Amino acid sequence: MSALTEPVETASGYRPGRTLPLRVELARQLGRRRTLIMGGILAALPFVLVIAFAIGGDPARRDGQVTLMDTATASGANFAALNLFVSAGFLLVIPVALFCGDTIASEASWSSLRYLLAAPVPRARLLWSKLVVALGLSLAAMVLLPVVALAVxxxxxxxxxxxxxxxxxxxxGTAAQRLVAVVxxxxxxxxxxxxxAFWLSTKTDAPLGAVGGAVGLTIVGNVLDAVTALGHWRDFLPAHWQxxxxxxxxxxxxxxxxxxGTVISLTYALVxxxxxxxxxxxxDVVS
Known part of the structure; x- marks a missing residue:
């Protein structure tokens, strides 16, 4: 049998699908300082808004138009909706970019990526575990904000x-269902x-570069959506449907x-x- 057809020997009991379990990766990420700080910021926002309304009084209407800001203090549900409205455009972008952009780039910056792959953790398994945990933390961040806002x-x-x-x-009851759909x-x-952010994380060894690049390009998308001269071309921008x-x-x-908006977002994300x-x-991993 030639060398090209010889079976590759593996250690007894080695299962590629069991390397880097999700619970292990989740425990690692939950214990990191940036996760705790991000959670604290999102949990603190509702308290900041309550204090702002207490100091400044009820929101004033502009030009006779009624917005979510005007009804923010009508009930807990209205206050939760307001928190989502003021956060969706930028604040909620940050934890997503942070958790997903810090996946592979952070391991490379710590010079631990090559050791993970030598463990051996298959590359696809490494990416899958990192991505699932990052998306899970991103979803948790988006759930945390309205839950705290509703309680406050x-x-x-x-x-x-x-x-x-x-x-x-x-x-x-209906409001709760609609807010779940909104989240x-x-x-x-x-x-x-x-x-x-995830793609950039695989291209650079600098976590801040991946996170900042994702946030920056998201802002560029928002700016382009504001250019009305683009006409129907804006329909292909994810920011147009946010x-x-x-x-x-x-x-x-x-x-x-x-x-x-869902179709546009899923298409870009899958690509x-x-x-x-x-x-x-x-x-070629050298970090």
Whole structure:
């Protein structure tokens, strides 16, 4: 039998699929300082807004238009919706970019990546474990904010229906269901940032470069979406659909915008994640 057809010997009991278990990676990431700091910032935002409203009084209407800001103090549900509205465009981008951009690049910066691969942890398994945990932490961050906001808002402004700025209200049960749908959509819309940060993490040994690059390109997308001269080309920008969830908190919800935004986000995310797996499989790891 030639050398090319000889079977590769492996250690007894070695199972590639059991290397770097998700619980081990999750425990590592939960114990990191940046995870705790990010969680603290998101949990503190509702308290900051309550203090701001207490100092400045109830939000004032502008030009006679009623917005989520105007109804923020109507109930705990309204306060939770406001927190999502003011955070979706930028604040919630940061934990996604941080958790996903810090995956491979941090191991490379610590010079531990080559030792993980020599353990041996298959490259695809390493990426999969890192990505799943990063996405799980990103989702947890997005759930943490409205949960804390709902509790704080209920304590400060009482429970009650979700008052719709354009008129009408949603009862507590319906409001809870709509807010769950909103959080799910925001998470899906942020998958583009997650995929971008993850791909950059496989291309650089600098975690801040991957995180900053993902945040920077996300901001560029928001800027391009503001350029009305682009016309219908903006429909292909993920940023164009990031607030489509507002249509879900209406007496008669409209889902078409969220569906289009979901398709756009998933398409970009799958392409970026595929590029990350493809590029890392061929990468010469020396860190």
């Amino acid at each position: 808002g209920t304590a400060a402004y009482g429970s009650g229906p979700l008052q719709i700025p354009t008129g009408g209200a949603l009862d507590s 799910a959509y925001i998470f899906v819309s942020q998958l583009v940032t997650a995929g971008l 607030y489509a969830w507002v249509d879900a908190v209406q007496p008669h919800p409209e889902w078409s915008g969220m569906i289009q 970026l994640i595929a590029l990350a797996f493809r590029g890392f499989a061929r990468k």
